[in-house]
Amino acid sequence: MITNNSSLCIHSGTRVSFWYDKWIGTSSLKICFNHLCKLDRHQFGSLADHITPDGAWRFDFKRILNNLEVTQLAGLLNVIGSDPPVIDTLPDTRRWQLHNSGGFSVKSLYHTLTVVAGVDNFPHHFVNKNGVPPKVSFLLWCVVHGKLNSLDMLNRKGMEVYSYCILCGNCNESQEHLLLHCKVAYKTWMAVMPKMHWAWVFPETMYLLAHSWSHSSLSSNGKVVWDLFPSAIVWILWRERNCRIFEDKYSFKTDSEIAVDVKALALSWASAAGNRVHLNFSNSVYNWETVFD
Numbered sequence: 001m002i003t004n005n006s007s008l009c010i011h012s013g014t015r016v017s018f019w020y021d022k023w024i025g026t027s028s029l030k031i032c033f034n035h036l037c038k039l040d041r042h043q044f045g046s047l048a049d050h051i052t053p054d055g056a057w058r059f060d061f062k063r064i065l066n067n068l069e070v071t072q073l074a075g076l077l078n079v080i081g082s083d084p085p086v087i088d089t090l091p092d093t094r095r096w097q098l099h100n101s102g103g104f105s106v107k108s109l110y111h112t113l114t115v116v117a118g119v120d121n122f123p124h125h126f127v128n129k130n131g132v133p134p135k136v137s138f139l140l141w142c143v144v145h146g147k148l149n150s151l152d153m154l155n156r157k158g159m160e161v162y163s164y165c166i167l168c169g170n171c172n173e174s175q176e177h178l179l180l181h182c183k184v185a186y187k188t189w190m191a192v193m194p195k196m197h198w199a200w201v202f203p204e205t206m207y208l209l210a211h212s213w214s215h216s217s218l219s220s221n222g223k224v225v226w227d228l229f230p231s232a233i234v235w236i237l238w239r240e241r242n243c244r245i246f247e248d249k250y251s252f253k254t255d256s257e258i259a260v261d262v263k264a265l266a267l268s269w270a271s272a273a274g275n276r277v278h279l280n281f282s283n284s285v286y287n288w289e290t291v292f293d
Helices: 034-039 067-080 106-117 134-144 151-156 175-181 183-192 206-212 220-246 255-272 281-286 288-292
Strands: 006-009 093-096
Touching: 034 067, 134 206, 134 220, 175 183, 175 206, 175 220, 183 220, 183 255, 206 220, 220 255, 220 288, 255 281, 281 288
Parallel strands: none
Antiparallel strands: 006 093
């Protein structure tokens, strides 16, 4: 993707590979003239290595070329031209074609990747939240895309593993079961929801959850914490699952302890983002309804 959407600006020619970089045409010269590339003593040399001091092409082949190879060399010269590009002392640069400035930006690359092979209407506002660590946002990003390496996913990839859910022990582990429909996950979600005047039907997938996540009827403090719930719950449940699987002497947390961890984590992220949503941290965790007042 990066190679196809960038172009080289030649100056000194010392940082551009003659054969391997796409500095002229639509592909590297190695692809079109692979046989000549292998014969060149400077196969891995730069563009500058193939230009003489007086400004002519320079090739040093391992042997005298036969008639067919001479024809191929003529074809190469027809592509690159009889005169090499004029070089100077400035460093070679690469221009990014997806941005007007020519400079690379992650935003322009991500936009192109989304258009080519992305998820329609990806709920990025659900995933990217102030205060949430990048590794947690990335985990939630994988979940919304349905790419979490749960046990059923590993089985589909060819790994033979016993795929029961380590949290409840009743069903096979899948991403949606582990994070939404497992009885431990269900209790965790319900524990952080406001109790008064609230009813919620669990969606089938995390993708549907992302598109239905709304907080229009909550207070300003409640909205801040509400936006952090999905990231906190996914992170705590996934961490608890991994600890139970991979740590031999790990003491399983109870459902109430998991819920407390989620609440504490959401409050700490809110504080990290500059939102003071509680007067007393401990009191808010154990008197949860005060957060929504």
